[in-house]
Amino acid sequence: MEDVVRIFRRGVPGLIPDAWIVGPAETPPAPPVVVIHGITRGVDEMVDRLAPRARAMERTLVLPHFSQTEWPRYQRAACKSRADWALLRLMAALREEDRIRAGRFDLSGFSGGAQFAHRFAWLYPRSVDRLCATAPGWWTFPDPAAAWPRGTAGGAQGFRLEANLRAFLDRRITVCVGSDDIDRDPNLRQGIEIDAQQGQTRVSRAAAWVAMAEARARALGLDPAISLRVLQGCGHSFSDCVTRAALDRDFVAPAAPRALPPPARFQKRKAA
Secondary structure, three states, X not given: OOOOEEEEEOOEOOOEOEEEEEEOOEOOOOOOEEEEOOOOOXXXXXXXXXXXXXXXXXXXXXXXXXXXXXXXXXXXXXXXXXXHHHHHHHHHHHHHOOOOOOOOEEEEEEOHHHHHHHHHHHHOOOOEEEEEEXXXXXXXXXXXXXXXXXXXXXXHHXXXXXXXXXXXXXOEXXXXXXXXXXXXXOOOOOOHHHHHHHOOOHHHHHHHHHHHHHHHHHHOOOOOEEEEEEEOOOOOOHHHHHHHHOHHHHHOOOOOOOOOOOOOEOOOOOOO
16 A cells, blocks of 8 residues: 555634544545544644554544634533534535545544543444544543533433433444553542542543443443453553554554445645
8 A cells, every 4th residue: 555645634713623634545445533632732643653554454544633722622522612513514524525435434532532532422423433532531421320521411411412322332432541541640630529430540430431331331232342451551641552552553443344435536635
C-alpha cells in the first residue's frame, strides 16, 4: 500500500472543527476511524503515532481539533457549544466531499477524548460502529440512580441515554487504561459522590464502568462484547501507551467484516 496522505481541513468557527484526514489516496471501503484528542489537544502527536497503523489497516482516520476557544468543554459531547453536533457536521461535510465513505464510523478517544467518545456513541449509537475509550478521567455510568452526566437520571440527556442504552451496548467496546495511570491529578474529577461511584483512579474507574456496562447489557438480554485492556507499564501518556503497549492497535482495529460499497475517490488537496 502506498504511503498515507495527510490533509488538513479548515473548519467553520463554532460550527465545524478543523481536522486532519489521514489515509490512502483512494478512499478505502472500510469505515473511517474518528480519533478524539485529550484536553491538551495534541492532534499532531496523534497523527504521527497513528499514521503507520492507518497504512497497515488501510483505514482513513479523521482527527478533529476542538479548539479551546470554540469548544472549551467538548469532553461532555452534549455541552453548551454542542461538540457532538460539530462532529456530525464535520462527518457530513467529509462524506459530501467524498473523503470518507457513507455510513457508520469507528470512534476512539484518549483521556478527555474518551469522555467525548463514549458519550457521543451513546447519544448516537446508530452513527458509531466500534468504540475504543482510553483513560478518561471520569465516565457517564449506565446508572439510572445517578444524575447526568454521572449517570442516566434526570433531564433530556439522561432520558435519551437510558432510551439508547441497549443500542449503545450492542457493539464492540474496548476500554483501555495504563496500569500506572493512578495519579489523582487536577484533570481527574474528584469528590465524595464521584469517588464512591467510580473509584479513586482512572484504573479503578475503567474497571467499574466495564463491570456495570456488562451487567446492564446482560440484563437487557445482550451478549456483551465489552473488554478491558490494562496497558502494562503505562501512565497517562498517549505516546507511551502507543510505544510501550501498542495502543494504536486498539485505536485502529481491523474493520468488522461486512458487505462494503465500492471505494470513492479520496481527493488530494493542499493544506489550508
